[in-house]
Amino acid sequence: MAAADEEQQLLHLKLAFLAREPPSCVLSLARKAGGGSVTPPVQNFILANCTGNNAWGDQKCTYVTTILKRIIAEAELSSDIVIDGLYEEFGQFMSSKSNNSSLNRTEKIYREISFLSPTDDNKLVSLVARLSCSTNMLEGDTGCSLWPSSLFLSEFILSYPKIFSKKCCFELGSGVGLVGVCLNYVGASKVILTDGDVSTLENMKANMEMNKLCVEKEGSQLLKENKNKVQCKYLSWEEASESVLSDCMPDLVLGADIIYDPVCVPHLIRVLSMLLRRGNNRGTNNVANKEEISNEFSSTATEAPVAYIATVIRNVETFNCFEKAAADANFSVVNITNSEAPSSLLPYMLSYDRSSVQLLKITLST
Structure with a gap:
């Protein structure tokens, strides 16, 4: 050797x-x-x-x-x-x-997830995320587990940093917060992490602090002077309303393994509709980002926000339910798993099956 x-x-x-x-x-x-x-x-x-x-x-x-x-x-x-x-x-x-x-x-185990540099044959570590995770996802602590879709979405963010740099990013079902660490690393202007489980949210906040990220508090002015801008918020999809999301005008919406239950699909679609529709009312606030996105991907740049959802299709009927609900909501759903495949930054994680993950790009059709 x-x-x-x-x-x-x-x-x-x-x-x-x-x-x-x-x-x-x-x-x-x-x-x-x-x-x-x-x-x-x-x-x-x-x-x-x-x-x-x-x-x-x-x-x-x-x-x-x-x-x-x-x-x-x-x-x-x-x-x-x-x-x-x-x-x-x-x-x-x-x-x-x-x-x-x-x-x-x-009940918890601490994990260091090290992302390797794609430019040096996987010999240099570019980012290390330290996370407190559940040791047993079978006991209902799924929000504190680390899922393949979260790893894949994180690789995507680190592979295409220009898409997320200087953007307000909003994640649904953030779990342990790995995606948030990656978004902060690539220079997102603001990172809003959400979850509908209180214990998961507390664990997420602890993880942000463990990674030396400033967790925004209500009414805090600290974030304006701190380069690490992360906000952790409770968000129930069932109870979410326009008023609840009134202070969230994201450029990008993200989610990992959030298409898992047909009962939750209508609520997820409704929240996505509110978040993606908000961008249509922002005028030219995002025009400066159009050329940047266009240069990163070959697709046509748009002022409206975009959602990137990574998912493992464990149940075809559930995914079909999501696709139908998305079509009814006038969403454009494009599978970019192959066309915009991220670099393999976690080659040492043999338990991580990248091939099982699908990456969807979702926009609101005009």
């Missing part, structure tokens, strides 16, 4: 660990970095760059213990040498785990 390739494989291994990828994915990358087995040099790398990283304190205990157990078992099975430091580290984490059994019941 060439030195450059080995360096890249080791970087991917470290980033997968920090992203809290499933142990099987981390083990696969460890094998790849070792040319087919978890060699002593790879084990030393894991000790120095992964398990020794104390960024998240004790919350990583159970995860690290599992990783070490899998790495040791793999090395023993393949008749490779297991370095003493690996056994010692495993013993320390097992001891820490037994002394504090409450660690096994934590």
Whole structure:
């Protein structure tokens, strides 16, 4: 293996660990970095760059213990040498785990999502988003989970920064807030993140603060002097009205995995209608952005706002319901998944299936 390739494989291994990828994915990358087995040099790398990283304190205990157990078992099975430091580290984490059994019941896990630079063969990290996420989405905490569509939409934003730079961006169903971190990174003039679940909203605010973003408070003047402009708002689609959205005049509306329930589709369409229709009353406020958008995409520039929705079609009937409701609302829905495909900025996240995500560009037909 060439030195450059080995360096890249080791970087991917470290980033997968920090992203809290499933142990099987981390083990696969460890094998790849070792040319087919978890060699002593790879084990030393894991000790120095992964398990020794104390960024998240004790919350990583159970995860690290599992990783070490899998790495040791793999090395023993393949008749490779297991370095003493690996056994010692495993013993320390097992001891820490037994002394504090409450660690096994934590509801959150901290993940570092590192986006790699598309211009340097995925060897340089351009952005790191630190997020508190749910450990178990099956217990109703779906808003605090990290979904493939959110990763895909984030890659899209970072791949086409000029579309979002200097724009007011409004996200529906923001979840853990990853898209908001990316929007701020590319220089959006304002980022409005919304969610209809109170606990999800609180977690989102905490994530913004963890990423050193200024979370706007009601009546605050701080945002006017701060380059990190993020606002987290409660928004129930069922209760949303013109008056509720009166202070929101976004250039761009975004959403990830928000087409999931046919019961919610009418409410989603109604909110989208209000947000996209508002742009038609803004006169020439957005004219200066037309050339920029036109240069980024080949499509015709428009003054009206645009919505970008990333979604995994898990139920065809639900998606068909959305398409019909969108057509009835006079929306133009264009699938740009292939024509405007984002760069692959998360190659180390083996659990992330990019091929399952569709990207829709939605505008209000004139």
